Amino acid sequence: MKIAVIGTGYVGLVSGVCYAELGHEVVCVDNDSAKIEKLRRGIIPIYEPGLEEMCANLVLDGRLAFSESLQDAVEEAELVVIAVGTPPKENGEADMRYIEAVAAELGDHMNGYKVVCVKSTVPVGTNERVRELIAARYFGPFDVASLPEFLREGTAVHDTMNPDRVVIGSDSERAIALLKELHAPLTPNLFVTDIRSSEMIKYASNAFLATKISFINEIANICEKVGADVDDVAKGIGMDRRIGPSFLRAGIGYGGSCFPKDTKALIQIAGNVKYDFKLLKAVVEVNRHQRFSVIDKLEDALGSLDGMSIGVWGLAFKPDTDDVRESPAIEIVGKLIERGAKPRVYDPVAMDAFRRGHDHPAITWCGSALEAARGCEALCLLTEWREFAEADLLALEEAMNRPILVDGRNVFGGERIGSTGFSYYPVGRPVIRREKHLVRELN
Numbered sequence: 001m002k003i004a005v006i007g008t009g010y011v012g013l014v015s016g017v018c019y020a021e022l023g024h025e026v027v028c029v030d031n032d033s034a035k036i037e038k039l040r041r042g043i044i045p046i047y048e049p050g051l052e053e054m055c056a057n058l059v060l061d062g063r064l065a066f067s068e069s070l071q072d073a074v075e076e077a078e079l080v081v082i083a084v085g086t087p088p089k090e091n092g093e094a095d096m097r098y099i100e101a102v103a104a105e106l107g108d109h110m111n112g113y114k115v116v117c118v119k120s121t122v123p124v125g126t127n128e129r130v131r132e133l134i135a136a137r138y139f140g141p142f143d144v145a146s147l148p149e150f151l152r153e154g155t156a157v158h159d160t161m162n163p164d165r166v167v168i169g170s171d172s173e174r175a176i177a178l179l180k181e182l183h184a185p186l187t188p189n190l191f192v193t194d195i196r197s198s199e200m201i202k203y204a205s206n207a208f209l210a211t212k213i214s215f216i217n218e219i220a221n222i223c224e225k226v227g228a229d230v231d232d233v234a235k236g237i238g239m240d241r242r243i244g245p246s247f248l249r250a251g252i253g254y255g256g257s258c259f260p261k262d263t264k265a266l267i268q269i270a271g272n273v274k275y276d277f278k279l280l281k282a283v284v285e286v287n288r289h290q291r292f293s294v295i296d297k298l299e300d301a302l303g304s305l306d307g308m309s310i311g312v313w314g315l316a317f318k319p320d321t322d323d324v325r326e327s328p329a330i331e332i333v334g335k336l337i338e339r340g341a342k343p344r345v346y347d348p349v350a351m352d353a354f355r356r357g358h359d360h361p362a363i364t365w366c367g368s369a370l371e372a373a374r375g376c377e378a379l380c381l382l383t384e385w386r387e388f389a390e391a392d393l394l395a396l397e398e399a400m401n402r403p404i405l406v407d408g409r410n411v412f413g414g415e416r417i418g419s420t421g422f423s424y425y426p427v428g429r430p431v432i433r434r435e436k437h438l439v440r441e442l443n
Contacts, residue, residue, distance in 0.1 A: 004077035012083030020064040047322035092264030107137025143175035148202035154320030165189035169198020212247040214286040220250035220428025230428025253290040255317030291328035306340030314383025316350035346372035378404035
């Protein structure tokens with residue numbers, strides 16, 4: 001099958017590479033000429049495990065190519081996948097400019113029957129708008145289908161090649177047959193529905209997962225006050241098949257390019273039809289405040305943060321990605337600076353991405369985890385990278401001015417901490433306070 005993928009962001013690039021891996025001929029299109037040139041030279045603009053090697057092999061085999069010409073790619077394609085960005089507007093609503101621009105351009109270059117799929121996350125009714133824009137310029141046969149993605153950054157290649165399900169929204173048997181043929185090698189779980197339901201499934205999925213995260217974080221906050229252990233609580237409730245264990249890990253909240261954007265967009269979608277989505281509004285509010293528990297714990301341990309060197313481990317919103325969009329680290333580092341602290345920051349892959357948008361004279365950019373902790377009054381773990389989980393805690397304790405660890409992702413268990421001199425502040429679990437740190441503080 002010949003496929004044109006429009007957009008080389010996370011969704012477009014990963015989807016294009018994976019379709020080529022299945023044996024199809026794929027052209028990924030982008031109007032950013034510098035980006036296309038880098039992709040042709042094997043330079044991948046995102047950090048995603050396994051993607052660079054897979055991409056290089058497929059280009060060598062001739063199954064994957066990159067182009068600036070939408071016209072050339074579309075004229076050759078049987079299937080056109082729209083995967084351009086839908087960034088949020090100030091009111092939270094998804095910005096449809098790029099989708100609509102691509103749809104209009106498609107109408108100029110269609111030269112026969114094709115299935116046009118929207119893989120971008122879009123409000124309900126967008127696929128119908130895409131159909132209208134194409135039909136205004138092209139009078140031949142074509143179909144439009146909704147094909148939402150459910151990949152996770154950091155495991156995007158695996159998720160695309162091993163999906164839980166593939167959702168196909170279409171009213172055309174011809175389009176449905178083509179999309180079933182394309183995805184049948186990936187999973188038997190091919191769920192076909194109408195276009196509007198398919199568009200809603202994507203938003204509803206992300207909203208529900210975000211709700212689970214905010215729920216367990218609220219439970220964690222109560223656990224801290226009543227002396228319970230949120231890890232055990234999460235295990236206990238997760239064993240109920242009706243609830244399940246996924247997305248019940250307490251921490252400092254979600255971030256990234258999907259959950260924050262999609263929850264706000266769904267609230268706006270509801271508002272547009274005069275429905276007040278109170279539950280999801282609360283989910284968003286809980287998530288925003290949850291990250292600041294790190295600051296509260298630091299002030300509990302140290303008092304004033306003014307003039308304090310504070311180590312920060314992790315800038316990406318999650319491990320195995322360099323994506324810092326909506327990362328809790330942005331506001332946490334900002335609050336540290338507001339309170340007069342001197343953050344010493346380190347992330348295995350996201351340093352450059354974070355620095356581009358959030359550089360500040362108060363920040364020290366460190367080359368290793370140990371360097372970030374050296375001489376600090378406290379250390380905050382914000383991203384659960386394996387490198388941090390496997391750190392030598394005794395060497396870390398020796399390097400710090402005061403061994404105080406705020407574990408925003410509950411990476412360390414009590415046994416590992418118990419063999420050290422750390423004062424330990426997890427999320428929703430009992431705090432371990434070392435009296436000697438209180439004495440040193442008074443001195």
